[in-house]
Amino acid sequence: MANDNFNECPVTYTLDIINSRWRIFIINALLHDKQRNSELLKLLPNISQKVLTENLRFLEEKKIIRRVVYPVMPPKVEYELTELGESIRPLINQIYEWGTKYKSETQPEQ
Amino acid sequence: MANDNFNECPVTYTLDIINSRWRIFIINALLHDKQRNSELLKLLPNISQKVLTENLRFLEEKKIIRRVVYPVMPPKVEYELTELGESIRPLINQIYEWGTKYKSETQPEQ
DNA sequence: CTGGATCCTAGACGATACTG
DNA sequence: CAGTATCGTCTAGGATCCAG
Numbered sequence: 001m002a003n004d005n006f007n008e009c010p011v012t013y014t015l016d017i018i019n020s021r022w023r024i025f026i027i028n029a030l031l032h033d034k035q036r037n038s039e040l041l042k043l044l045p046n047i048s049q050k051v052l053t054e055n056l057r058f059l060e061e062k063k064i065i066r067r068v069v070y071p072v073m074p075p076k077v078e079y080e081l082t083e084l085g086e087s088i089r090p091l092i093n094q095i096y097e098w099g100t101k102y103k104s105e106t107q108p109e110q
Numbered sequence: 111m112a113n114d115n116f117n118e119c120p121v122t123y124t125l126d127i128i129n130s131r132w133r134i135f136i137i138n139a140l141l142h143d144k145q146r147n148s149e150l151l152k153l154l155p156n157i158s159q160k161v162l163t164e165n166l167r168f169l170e171e172k173k174i175i176r177r178v179v180y181p182v183m184p185p186k187v188e189y190e191l192t193e194l195g196e197s198i199r200p201l202i203n204q205i206y207e208w209g210t211k212y213k214s215e216t217q218p219e220q
Numbered sequence: 221c222t223g224g225a226t227c228c229t230a231g232a233c234g235a236t237a238c239t240g
Numbered sequence: 241c242a243g244t245a246t247c248g249t250c251t252a253g254g255a256t257c258c259a260g
Contacts, residue, residue, distance in 0.1 A: 006155065010209030011134060011202070017212075018205075019129050021253070024121060037222055045116065048254055053223055055252095063216060074221045075260085084215055087208070092121075094204045095128075098197065099120030102127075105194055106173060131233075147242050158234055163243065184241045185240085 014091070017062060022047055022055050027085060028092055030065060034080035064088070124201070127172060132157055132165050137195060138202055140175060144190035174198070 006012060018024055022044060029035055029043045040052055056079060059065045064085040070076040116122060128134050132154060139145055139153045150162055166189060169175045174195040180186040 006135075010206050010213055011138070013209035013212045014205045015128075015131075015134060015209075018125075019131070021125070021129070024125060025116075028121070046254090048256095049223065050225090050255085051253055073260095075223090077222065084212065087211060091204045091208050094201045095124045096120050098201050099123040099125075101197060102123045102194065103120055156234090158236095159243070160235085160245090161233055164232085183240095185243080187242060 017059075017064065017088075018091075018095075020055065022051060023059065024092060024095065026052075026055055026059065027064065027081070027088055030079060030081045030085065031089055031092065034068075034078050036076065036078055040079070059085070127169075127174065127198075128201075130165065132161060133169065134202060134205065136162075136165055136169065137174065137191070137198055140189060140191045140195065141199055141202065144178075144188045146186065146188055150189070169195075 025044055026040065029040060035043065037052070037056075040056075041047065041049065044052065056065065056067070060067050063082055066080050066082050068078045068080065070078070135154055136150065139150060145153065147159075147162070147166075150166075151157065151159065154162065166175065166177070170177050173192055176190050176192050178188045178190065180188070
Protein backbone atom coordinates (compact mmCIF):
# COMPACT_ATOMS: atom_id res chain seq x y z
CA MET A 1 0.00 0.00 0.00
CA ALA A 2 1.37 3.33 -1.03
CA ASN A 3 1.38 5.84 1.78
CA ASP A 4 2.05 8.80 -0.44
CA ASN A 5 -1.26 9.35 -2.19
CA PHE A 6 -4.22 8.44 -0.06
CA ASN A 7 -6.94 9.43 -2.48
CA GLU A 8 -5.54 7.16 -5.16
CA CYS A 9 -4.80 4.30 -2.79
CA PRO A 10 -6.88 1.18 -3.53
CA VAL A 11 -7.49 0.79 0.18
CA THR A 12 -9.52 3.98 0.10
CA TYR A 13 -11.97 2.53 -2.43
CA THR A 14 -12.63 -0.51 -0.29
CA LEU A 15 -12.99 1.46 2.91
CA ASP A 16 -15.46 3.72 1.15
CA ILE A 17 -17.68 0.67 0.73
CA ILE A 18 -17.23 -1.17 4.00
CA ASN A 19 -16.79 1.62 6.53
CA SER A 20 -20.38 1.49 7.63
CA ARG A 21 -22.27 -0.21 10.38
CA TRP A 22 -24.57 -2.00 7.97
CA ARG A 23 -23.17 -2.33 4.47
CA ILE A 24 -21.17 -5.50 5.06
CA PHE A 25 -24.24 -7.14 6.54
CA ILE A 26 -26.40 -6.01 3.63
CA ILE A 27 -23.91 -7.38 1.12
CA ASN A 28 -23.63 -10.58 3.10
CA ALA A 29 -27.38 -11.08 3.05
CA LEU A 30 -27.39 -10.61 -0.72
CA LEU A 31 -24.47 -13.01 -1.00
CA HIS A 32 -26.83 -15.74 0.08
CA ASP A 33 -29.65 -14.76 -2.22
CA LYS A 34 -31.46 -11.78 -3.64
CA GLN A 35 -33.67 -10.05 -1.10
CA ARG A 36 -36.65 -7.76 -0.94
CA ASN A 37 -36.77 -4.65 1.17
CA SER A 38 -38.96 -6.28 3.81
CA GLU A 39 -36.74 -9.34 3.91
CA LEU A 40 -33.66 -7.22 4.54
CA LEU A 41 -35.47 -5.50 7.38
CA LYS A 42 -35.97 -8.92 8.99
CA LEU A 43 -32.45 -10.14 8.29
CA LEU A 44 -30.90 -6.99 9.72
CA PRO A 45 -32.46 -6.53 13.13
CA ASN A 46 -32.46 -2.97 14.42
CA ILE A 47 -31.74 -1.30 11.11
CA SER A 48 -34.23 1.42 10.34
CA GLN A 49 -36.03 1.69 7.03
CA LYS A 50 -34.38 5.00 6.35
CA VAL A 51 -30.85 3.76 6.92
CA LEU A 52 -31.50 0.62 4.90
CA THR A 53 -32.72 2.66 1.95
CA GLU A 54 -29.79 5.05 2.20
CA ASN A 55 -27.28 2.22 2.13
CA LEU A 56 -29.06 0.38 -0.69
CA ARG A 57 -29.00 3.56 -2.78
CA PHE A 58 -25.33 4.03 -1.98
CA LEU A 59 -24.40 0.47 -2.94
CA GLU A 60 -26.46 0.75 -6.11
CA GLU A 61 -24.63 3.90 -7.13
CA LYS A 62 -21.33 2.16 -6.44
CA LYS A 63 -22.36 -0.66 -8.79
CA ILE A 64 -22.28 -3.23 -5.99
CA ILE A 65 -25.96 -4.11 -6.12
CA ARG A 66 -28.80 -3.95 -8.62
CA ARG A 67 -32.33 -2.79 -7.88
CA VAL A 68 -34.96 -4.76 -9.74
CA VAL A 69 -38.46 -3.28 -9.79
CA TYR A 70 -41.50 -5.36 -10.75
CA PRO A 71 -44.41 -3.24 -12.02
CA VAL A 72 -47.06 -4.87 -9.88
CA MET A 73 -49.43 -3.94 -7.13
CA PRO A 74 -48.54 -4.02 -4.34
CA PRO A 75 -45.00 -2.93 -5.20
CA LYS A 76 -42.29 -5.56 -5.44
CA VAL A 77 -38.60 -4.69 -5.45
CA GLU A 78 -35.68 -7.06 -5.30
CA TYR A 79 -32.04 -6.30 -4.59
CA GLU A 80 -29.27 -8.48 -5.92
CA LEU A 81 -25.50 -8.31 -6.17
CA THR A 82 -23.78 -7.34 -9.39
CA GLU A 83 -20.76 -9.33 -10.49
CA LEU A 84 -18.63 -6.67 -8.86
CA GLY A 85 -20.65 -7.11 -5.69
CA GLU A 86 -20.14 -10.87 -5.75
CA SER A 87 -16.42 -10.32 -5.97
CA ILE A 88 -16.43 -8.93 -2.45
CA ARG A 89 -17.05 -12.40 -0.99
CA PRO A 90 -13.39 -13.25 -0.21
CA LEU A 91 -13.10 -9.96 1.65
CA ILE A 92 -16.12 -10.73 3.78
CA ASN A 93 -14.73 -14.19 4.46
CA GLN A 94 -11.50 -12.59 5.63
CA ILE A 95 -13.40 -10.19 7.86
CA TYR A 96 -15.29 -13.12 9.33
CA GLU A 97 -12.16 -15.17 9.86
CA TRP A 98 -10.17 -12.46 11.55
CA GLY A 99 -13.13 -11.67 13.78
CA THR A 100 -13.21 -15.30 14.84
CA LYS A 101 -9.51 -15.25 15.62
CA TYR A 102 -9.80 -11.97 17.48
CA LYS A 103 -12.67 -13.23 19.58
CA SER A 104 -10.93 -16.48 20.50
CA GLU A 105 -7.73 -14.68 21.51
CA THR A 106 -9.31 -11.91 23.53
CA GLN A 107 -12.13 -13.90 25.09
CA PRO A 108 -10.63 -17.31 25.79
CA GLU A 109 -13.27 -19.98 26.55
CA GLN A 110 -16.57 -18.56 27.79
CA MET B 111 -21.86 -15.57 8.81
CA ALA B 112 -24.74 -16.05 11.16
CA ASN B 113 -27.45 -13.49 10.72
CA ASP B 114 -29.26 -14.34 13.91
CA ASN B 115 -27.04 -12.85 16.57
CA PHE B 116 -25.24 -9.75 15.45
CA ASN B 117 -23.44 -8.94 18.67
CA GLU B 118 -21.83 -12.37 18.74
CA CYS B 119 -21.02 -12.38 15.04
CA PRO B 120 -17.27 -12.43 14.33
CA VAL B 121 -17.80 -9.83 11.63
CA THR B 122 -18.78 -7.36 14.32
CA TYR B 123 -15.41 -7.68 16.03
CA THR B 124 -13.53 -6.94 12.85
CA LEU B 125 -15.74 -4.01 11.91
CA ASP B 126 -15.20 -2.59 15.36
CA ILE B 127 -11.51 -2.35 14.53
CA ILE B 128 -11.57 -1.21 10.93
CA ASN B 129 -14.62 1.03 10.82
CA SER B 130 -12.61 4.20 11.01
CA ARG B 131 -11.12 6.60 8.58
CA TRP B 132 -7.61 6.07 9.92
CA ARG B 133 -7.14 2.81 11.77
CA ILE B 134 -6.39 0.66 8.74
CA PHE B 135 -3.76 3.16 7.66
CA ILE B 136 -2.23 3.27 11.11
CA ILE B 137 -2.04 -0.51 11.26
CA ASN B 138 -0.62 -0.60 7.76
CA ALA B 139 2.13 1.84 8.70
CA LEU B 140 3.03 -0.32 11.68
CA LEU B 141 2.95 -3.39 9.46
CA HIS B 142 6.03 -2.00 7.74
CA ASP B 143 7.87 -1.10 10.90
CA LYS B 144 7.40 0.30 14.37
CA GLN B 145 6.78 4.03 14.34
CA ARG B 146 7.03 7.02 16.60
CA ASN B 147 4.22 9.49 17.09
CA SER B 148 5.87 12.09 14.90
CA GLU B 149 6.58 9.53 12.20
CA LEU B 150 2.94 8.52 12.07
CA LEU B 151 1.96 12.16 11.70
CA LYS B 152 4.14 12.32 8.60
CA LEU B 153 2.98 9.00 7.17
CA LEU B 154 -0.68 9.90 7.62
CA PRO B 155 -1.10 13.29 6.00
CA ASN B 156 -4.03 15.32 7.31
CA ILE B 157 -4.56 13.33 10.47
CA SER B 158 -4.61 15.53 13.53
CA GLN B 159 -2.56 14.81 16.63
CA LYS B 160 -5.73 14.41 18.64
CA VAL B 161 -7.30 11.86 16.31
CA LEU B 162 -4.04 9.95 16.02
CA THR B 163 -3.76 9.69 19.79
CA GLU B 164 -7.38 8.64 20.12
CA ASN B 165 -6.95 5.85 17.60
CA LEU B 166 -3.64 4.69 19.04
CA ARG B 167 -5.23 4.46 22.47
CA PHE B 168 -8.14 2.54 21.01
CA LEU B 169 -5.92 0.07 19.20
CA GLU B 170 -3.79 -0.38 22.29
CA GLU B 171 -6.82 -1.20 24.37
CA LYS B 172 -7.93 -3.69 21.73
CA LYS B 173 -4.54 -5.42 22.00
CA ILE B 174 -3.69 -4.62 18.38
CA ILE B 175 -0.69 -2.43 19.12
CA ARG B 176 1.81 -1.95 21.92
CA ARG B 177 3.00 1.39 23.26
CA VAL B 178 6.67 1.40 24.20
CA VAL B 179 7.87 4.32 26.30
CA TYR B 180 11.57 5.11 26.68
CA PRO B 181 12.38 7.06 29.85
CA VAL B 182 14.54 9.68 28.18
CA MET B 183 14.53 13.39 27.54
CA PRO B 184 13.09 14.48 25.21
CA PRO B 185 10.35 11.85 25.38
CA LYS B 186 10.52 8.89 23.04
CA VAL B 187 7.57 6.63 22.38
CA GLU B 188 7.29 3.86 19.84
CA TYR B 189 4.23 2.02 18.63
CA GLU B 190 4.42 -1.51 17.33
CA LEU B 191 1.98 -4.25 16.41
CA THR B 192 1.26 -7.12 18.74
CA GLU B 193 1.11 -10.60 17.31
CA LEU B 194 -2.64 -10.18 17.09
CA GLY B 195 -2.08 -6.96 15.22
CA GLU B 196 0.28 -8.63 12.78
CA SER B 197 -2.39 -11.20 12.06
CA ILE B 198 -4.49 -8.54 10.40
CA ARG B 199 -2.13 -8.42 7.43
CA PRO B 200 -4.09 -10.80 5.17
CA LEU B 201 -7.19 -8.71 5.75
CA ILE B 202 -5.41 -5.55 4.71
CA ASN B 203 -4.07 -7.32 1.65
CA GLN B 204 -7.60 -8.33 0.76
CA ILE B 205 -8.81 -4.76 1.25
CA TYR B 206 -6.04 -3.55 -1.02
CA GLU B 207 -6.73 -6.16 -3.68
CA TRP B 208 -10.43 -5.58 -3.85
CA GLY B 209 -9.86 -1.84 -4.02
CA THR B 210 -7.58 -2.39 -6.99
CA LYS B 211 -10.21 -4.51 -8.70
CA TYR B 212 -12.95 -2.01 -7.92
CA LYS B 213 -10.95 0.88 -9.28
CA SER B 214 -10.05 -0.92 -12.50
CA GLU B 215 -13.65 -1.92 -13.16
CA THR B 216 -15.26 1.40 -12.38
CA GLN B 217 -12.59 3.67 -13.83
CA PRO B 218 -11.36 1.86 -16.93
CA GLU B 219 -8.13 3.33 -18.33
CA GLN B 220 -7.66 6.94 -17.33
C1' DC C 221 -45.03 -3.19 0.28
C1' DT C 222 -41.65 0.29 -0.61
C1' DG C 223 -39.72 4.19 0.87
C1' DG C 224 -39.94 9.52 1.13
C1' DA C 225 -39.77 13.53 4.65
C1' DT C 226 -38.46 15.29 9.30
C1' DC C 227 -36.20 15.91 13.29
C1' DC C 228 -32.72 14.52 16.53
C1' DT C 229 -28.41 12.51 18.71
C1' DA C 230 -23.86 10.52 19.25
C1' DG C 231 -19.54 10.16 17.98
C1' DA C 232 -15.68 10.73 14.73
C1' DC C 233 -12.96 14.09 13.03
C1' DG C 234 -10.59 18.73 12.54
C1' DA C 235 -8.19 23.15 14.32
C1' DT C 236 -5.87 25.51 17.74
C1' DA C 237 -3.55 26.48 22.03
C1' DC C 238 -0.99 24.82 25.81
C1' DT C 239 2.34 21.54 28.79
C1' DG C 240 5.95 18.25 31.09
C1' DC D 241 8.70 15.04 21.48
C1' DA D 242 4.45 13.48 22.77
C1' DG D 243 0.94 14.47 24.11
C1' DT D 244 -3.73 17.01 26.77
C1' DA D 245 -7.60 20.32 26.67
C1' DT D 246 -11.25 22.83 24.16
C1' DC D 247 -14.30 23.90 20.90
C1' DG D 248 -16.53 23.46 16.53
C1' DT D 249 -18.19 20.68 12.44
C1' DC D 250 -20.14 17.04 9.94
C1' DT D 251 -22.64 13.05 9.05
C1' DA D 252 -24.18 8.16 9.82
C1' DG D 253 -27.56 6.47 12.08
C1' DG D 254 -32.14 6.27 14.84
C1' DA D 255 -37.22 7.40 15.56
C1' DT D 256 -41.47 8.67 13.81
C1' DC D 257 -44.96 9.93 10.61
C1' DC D 258 -46.77 9.97 6.07
C1' DA D 259 -47.78 8.41 0.90
C1' DG D 260 -48.36 5.95 -3.69
